[in-house]
Amino acid sequence: MSFAVEFNSSAPGNFIRRSLAATPTDIRHSLLKDKLSLDDFAHLISPAASAFLPELSARSQRLTRRRFGRVVRLFAPLYLSNECVNNCSYCGFSRDNAILRVTLSVEEVLREARALREQGFRNILLVAGEHPKFVSNDYLRQCVAALHQESPSVSLEVGPLETEEYRPLVAAGADGLVIYQETYDRKVYAQVHTAGPKKSFDWRLETPERAYAAGFRRLGISALYGLGDWRYEAVCVAAHADYLLRHCWKAQLTISLPRLRPCAGEFQPFTQFSDRELAQLVCAFRLTFPDAGLVLSTRESARMRNGLIPLGITLISAGSHTEPGGYTGAGREKLHQTVRGKVVNLSAARLNGEGASEWATGQFEVSDDRSPREVADIIQKLGYEPVWKDWDTALA
Ligand code: SF4
Numbered sequence: 001m002s003f004a005v006e007f008n009s010s011a012p013g014n015f016i017r018r019s020l021a022a023t024p025t026d027i028r029h030s031l032l033k034d035k036l037s038l039d040d041f042a043h044l045i046s047p048a049a050s051a052f053l054p055e056l057s058a059r060s061q062r063l064t065r066r067r068f069g070r071v072v073r074l075f076a077p078l079y080l081s082n083e084c085v086n087n088c089s090y091c092g093f094s095r096d097n098a099i100l101r102v103t104l105s106v107e108e109v110l111r112e113a114r115a116l117r118e119q120g121f122r123n124i125l126l127v128a129g130e131h132p133k134f135v136s137n138d139y140l141r142q143c144v145a146a147l148h149q150e151s152p153s154v155s156l157e158v159g160p161l162e163t164e165e166y167r168p169l170v171a172a173g174a175d176g177l178v179i180y181q182e183t184y185d186r187k188v189y190a191q192v193h194t195a196g197p198k199k200s201f202d203w204r205l206e207t208p209e210r211a212y213a214a215g216f217r218r219l220g221i222s223a224l225y226g227l228g229d230w231r232y233e234a235v236c237v238a239a240h241a242d243y244l245l246r247h248c249w250k251a252q253l254t255i256s257l258p259r260l261r262p263c264a265g266e267f268q269p270f271t272q273f274s275d276r277e278l279a280q281l282v283c284a285f286r287l288t289f290p291d292a293g294l295v296l297s298t299r300e301s302a303r304m305r306n307g308l309i310p311l312g313i314t315l316i317s318a319g320s321h322t323e324p325g326g327y328t329g330a331g332r333e334k335l336h337q338t339v340r341g342k343v344v345n346l347s348a349a350r351l352n353g354e355g356a357s358e359w360a361t362g363q364f365e366v367s368d369d370r371s372p373r374e375v376a377d378i379i380q381k382l383g384y385e386p387v388w389k390d391w392d393t394a395l396a
Contacts, residue, residue: 002209003243004202007236012184015042015235022046031059036288041238044284045231050276056283057311064312067290072384073315074372075123076116077157077297079324080104080143082360083338084129086159086196088182090227092263092322092363093129095196099264099361100335100346103134106142108330113150115327119319119372122389123153125178127322127363130159130198133341137161141168148173152389155218159197160207166214176218177211179204180256184236185228188270192227208240212248219244219251220295225278226260226269234281241289254293254315255285261299263364275304279311286312298366305368305375309382318375322362335360 019042027049030040043049044056081103084093092099104112113124126143128135140158147154155176156169166177183189186201193199208219221240223233237255244253257278260269278300285294296305296313298320305316325331335358337344346358368375376386 002206003240003247004205006243007184007205007239008202010239012232012235012239015039016229016231018042019046019231019235022048024048024051027052031055038235038238038242038288041284041288042235044287045234045277045281049284050280053276053280053283056280056287060283060286060312061310063290064286064314068314070384071387072309072313072379073123073387073389074121074376075125075153075155075315075317076119076121076372077125077127077317077320077322078109078112078116078147079322079326079363080109080126080128080140081131081135082129082324082363083131083134084196085131085341086129086198087194088198089192089194089265090182090224090260090263090267092265092361094265095338097264097361098337100358101338102324102331102334102336102360103139104324104331106139106146108325109143110146110150111330112325112327113147117150120376120388121372122151123155124151125155125157125176125317126174127157128159130196135159137165137168141172144169144174145172155220157220160204161210163210163213166211166216170215175216176220176254177208177216178220178254178256179207179211180222180224180258181205181236181240182224183227184223184233184240188228205240208244209248212244212251217251218254219248220254220256222256222258222295224258224260225273226271229271230273230277230281234284238285238288241285241292245289245292252293253289253291254295255289256295256297257282257285258297258299261364261367264361278304279308282308282311282313298368299364300367302368302370302378306378306382309379309384316375316379318368318370319372320366322364322366323360325360326362329359332359
């Protein structure tokens with residue numbers, strides 16, 4: 001049974017009701033267990049569990065150190081293209097946004113990768129909007145094959161594909177696939193995905209399984225917090241993680257914790273998710289899924305990231321740019337706008353004249369703009385070792 005079938009016959013609302021009604025006694029019972037269930041997870045994210053945050057943090061920290069050692073891995077996103085055929089209200093790359101777009105050539109991607117390598121990164125996440133014309137499967141394969149020479153660990157965060165379409169990417173050297181469901185609330189999903197293939201909720205929901213069948217050995221999932229109710233999203237992510245650990249058990253699972261950030265289109269989050277609740281959620285994921293990697297990006301501020309690392313974060317991005325060419329300026333001379341799938345060139349004056357400082361538009365504003373070196377130094381100061389590559393790959 002696929003996760004979509006399991007999810008469609010489940011009732012996440014029941015977990016939310018139990019979460020909202022959880023008492024301190026329920027939380028203490030959950031904390032006595034060696035192995036936590038989804039019910040226990042619901043208790044740990046309950047309003048009542050907020051008062052337990054110091055205890056949750058201490059347990060989460062101890063468990064993370066036992067399972068992962070004092071190690072925090074670093075990665076960098078490398079944006080290939082900001083072309084997209086979808087309209088997602090919360091994303092700067094939405095097709096109807098009149099932004100500056102570009103798709104990097106394979107050589108330009110290599111230039112970006114080499115700049116990241118010089119900064120120390122050996123773990124790269126290739127990110128692209130969904131656009132079959134500009135970001136074809138063969139283009140992705142060529143990028144992965146070229147990058148695999150430069151970086152031992154290459155993951156993808158791109159539009160969902162069929163299993164057979166994933167196989168050449170795995171063969172070319174991609175080992176991880178990241179796919180956020182964005183929101184597990186069908187109503188909200190339909191509200192924010194107004195055009196393009198992304199409108200299909202179930203197709204997206206089954207993507208990690210198709211990726212696993214194709215041979216990816218690292219799977220990353222998440223919701224994008226700020227769309228639906230955060231407890232509902234968290235319970236659904238936990239159910240999804242639980243399913244993947246049962247059915248795709250040869251893969252390493254990572255869970256990200258992205259909160260919405262400002263972007264082109266100026267979308268405002270529908271729901272709130274406070275710093276304290278985010279910390280509580282990190283602990284709940286760690287205590288329920290002791291071996292899952294927990295990922296925190298530069299969407300969060302430096303202060304927040306410094307505070308959350310010791311609670312259970314194992315993978316962190318640094319020095320990130322969310323625009324294609326952001327690390328070297330690659331592709332700036334090709335900037336254009338895309339109207340109904342057609343490229344509309346910018347005027348020469350805009351590209352070469354006084355407006356020549358233009359860069360491709362980013363997906364969202366990062367919050368932590370410290371350099372990778374600064375982030376690595378802080379990780380060390382916190383008592384952890386910053387690791388620039390994926391140790392699984394190194395061992396393989
Ligand atoms: S979230 Fe992804 S699919 Fe949606 S507009 Fe942005 S890049 Fe395109």
